[in-house]
Amino acid sequence: MSEQNGSVTTLSIDIGGSGIKAMVLSADGTPLTERNRVDTPKPAKPEPVIEAIAQIAASKGNFDRVSVGFPGVVRNGVIGTAANLDRDWINFDLRTTLEEKLGKPVRVANDADIQGLGAISGQGVELVITLGTGFGSALFVDGKLVPNLELGHHQFRKGETYEQELGRASYDKIGKRRWNSRLEKAIAALEYTFNYDYLYIGGGNANKITFELPPNVKTVPNVSGILGGIALWRE
């Protein structure tokens, strides 16, 4: 394995509905390169997305292994859902395909799970939501992930799901003020449902929040969606 800063290096990739982001991390999760971003190909089918990842990987120099955050349910590297990409992803073995393409070990997880791994304290009930193209969610109990939580597609209000009410398409349609008022209601509903100790809010639109958050709620920088990639290699 190549040595950079005396440690194994990880190419961490975040596949989003609008952009694919990447960065190389040291074994302790310190960024070793800039964060690069390319637009997610449209239509976002597996082949062009994998091609885009291969191009980013080629531009990043040396790395030993790869972590990928995917915007849908992932089981053992195989995609279960991909609401904001393309139906062709369903049942697609992303881990094996990327391992063959890049010639490195690959681990794949849900994007919100990775965001959470980069943000949580590891104590108590910690809920993570991500506000981007979609609405991501991850629940941790004393640092242990409760797998495959998909709050985004659950009913929130007025017959609409959290994602329909708070995803990027809705933000663009209703504007900042109404989106913030919805988010405030969503936080209240989530607190009532999960009785979490902490709620973390990440994703590209987390910086659009204008109201004061309750003391047990905090925003996390979008970069944790990449930094958390290192956690996939913890034993």
Ligand code: BGC
């Ligand atoms: C997907 C989630 C994902 C979220 C954020 C949702 O549409 O179902 O799995 O975490 O978008 O990308």
